[in-house]
Amino acid sequence: MKYAYRLGKAVMLPVACLPVAGLLMGVGFWLDPVGQGENLLLAHVMILAGSVLIDNMSLLFTLGVAVGLADEQDGTAALAGVISWLMIQKILSPDNVVILTGNRVDASSFSYINNQFVGILSGWIGAYCCNKYRFKVFHGPLQIYGGRVYALMMATIYAALASIMLLFAWPYLHSACLYVGESLIGTGALGAGVYGFLNRLLIPTGFHHVLNSVFWFDLAGIADLNSFWNGTGVYGQTGMYMTGYFPVMIFGLPGAALAMYHTAYPAQKKMAAGLLLTASLCSVLTGVTEPLEFAFMFLAPGLFLLHAILMGISMYICAALPFRIGFNFSAGLMDYFMCLNAPMTQNPGLLLPVGLLFGLLYYIVFRFCILHFHLKTPGREASEKENEKK
Incomplete structure (x- = not known):
């Protein structure tokens, strides 16, 4: 549990830079919703600036975890983590997977290998190798390969081994997600609820994109997102x-x-407010939730499980109600206002009562769990005695 707490603290560093990236992308899409940046230079620049961080979230997590878990802060762990990440990305790129397996597996499943799980794994490899091998000493002509160089060399070996394991395991995980998603088709509101629960639960692995492709696009004949905006779906069902x-x-x-x-403890409220406020704005305006979710995902994994359950309940209730809205980018206010005149939109005003219900529910559940189980969420990292002294 202590190690999971250290991991959660390590993840907080890259998480802190994500809200601004999400806001930049959201505002860019809002300024040019049709061309998505192609028709307006400012929107294009904002989308590109934000997507640099969002699209490379995996690498940011590698650096954060490597630095956060390393015993010595001399940059060796970060470099070892980046080396590990680059190796895994290269070895498991779809083109190389075809060569390595003789086209016997679905290489398209490795399109999602650039995800937070691999980023965290790479960062852990970097920190572990740095902590374990950086003091290795060789004598004679081989002495140049001792110390930090040896740690970097070992990181390449660990990364190669991790790539081999993922090469065999990843297609099965991908197929399992597809199977589950396709099994939920035709199950109505209950299926939507299960999908919402699994979608949140799979965020760290990147496999939520696989589930999304089943329901949002034309992978299984639903195309919920495209049909919503094209007006080719079934009114009251599409969305x-x-x-x-x-x-x-x-x-x-x-x-x-x-x-x-x-x-949060009084001494840490200002720090917590800065992170939580920007992450909340990012979620509300743009629907980019990773900055907020990763802020407590590893510090309090039980809360993240509750969050996934509540998401499933929200999906179930909204699917059961005569209430349909949709998004192009994500489910923030910007997309909400853009979808008001969409052909498949139904009773968009229901968002207010349903949303207020879930806002209150989240607040009560999170507050109770944090206080009752003494969870180390942002602003509660130090002990109570330390905060009392401050």
């Missing part, structure tokens, strides 16, 4: 796999952030 995100992203997660702020 059921998107609507439930809005109450959570606009109301629920900010409610959770407020609970974390209120339960």
